[in-house]
Amino acid sequence: MANNTNLGAAKAAKNDEFYTQYADIQKEINAYLEYNPDTFRDKVVLLPCDDPEWSNFTRFFAQNFERLGLKRLISTSYAVESKKYKNYQPTLFETESPMFDIDKTRIKGKIFELTHDTNQNGRIDIDDLEWHYLEGDGDFRSKEVCKLRDEADIIVTNPPFSLFKEFVSWIFEAEKKCLIIGSQGAVGYKEVFPHIMNNRLWLGNGFSAGNAYFGLPKELVREFASGVYDEKTGLVKFRNCCWLTNLEHGRRHEPMKLMSMKDNLRFGRHKDLKENGYRHYVNYDAIEVPYTDSIPDDYLGVMGVPITFLDKYCPEQFKIVGTCENLDIYGLKTRTFTSEECRAAYQRKFGKPGTYDLNAAGVVQMEDGHYEKVYQRILIQKI
């Protein structure tokens, strides 16, 4: 597996066991608090798909319960027998608790709750967490976890990558606030993108330099090449990870500093763009902008931009009008290609028979006349 392995690879490996670091959670939450110190005040926060005994989400929110002004913290876990990864030992915390049940430990989920100072030491913190087994396995789709979701104001977690689309729909069907981790690629899913387009979901503050490092069970390490898994830290690196949220943070209202089209073509730092100019798509009434920093600030038509644009997206500067994709759910395609054209484009590009799905993306025509698909693009327009 290459060094730039991503969450898609984790998904392909059917691996959902990645654990978020405390410092990443802290840094992300601080961005919301800086914008509004009362973001979490008097709120019920639910942390589903967690493993409360060792989860940094549970640790962070429990330790900061008073500082954040929380009303109630709920954290739930998924039973080991229901997980894809079953190599698990109950923690001492569980086995030494009077609640421990040898029959339930593998098949039931758990719920941890924090609402008040149970040990009467004058403060509400991690030592006041109370727990018991759930009726079921803690599946976020189960009736009892849905009930907890409905009682919550804000849902925070790193959900299972393999169920990401379902998880996002689960949040929105209950119209909840959220802060979750996902892959940038998932942003294009039809279950996710309409929320982004309509400003119901946006990118969070983000991981340092776009790199995210997660803990994982030792037995799963062999799925990753060296360079991706770091033996010293015991962490695995993903490069295309992001936080997705509908909580306000200041950064998303900062407009990008951009140049005019003319200046981009004269002074921009991308040689290919300077040489070829901004191409117009063959199948959309829009221009192809291959780099976010080359978005011209004086072009009033539609532009296709890389998905990484979302990290800089300011809704006061641009509106999102759709994506270039197969189903054309946004009704923006100006033409579709016949299967004959797709086959001809493949033959021309790869020199052998096959089919090149020109309808799945924005298509530009190159100097020699052949059709070329561009990478995944978001269609935007200046406001």
Ligand SMILES: C[S@@+](CC[C@H](N)C(=O)[O-])C[C@H]1O[C@@H](n2cnc3c(N)ncnc32)[C@H](O)[C@@H]1O
């Ligand atoms: C990416 S891990 C993140 C764990 C934890 N939230 C963290 O960030 O440290 C996702 C967790 O969801 C669990 N999970 C998988 N399918 C689930 C489901 N249907 N319902 C609830 N949890 C699930 C996995 O077993 C895994 O522990």
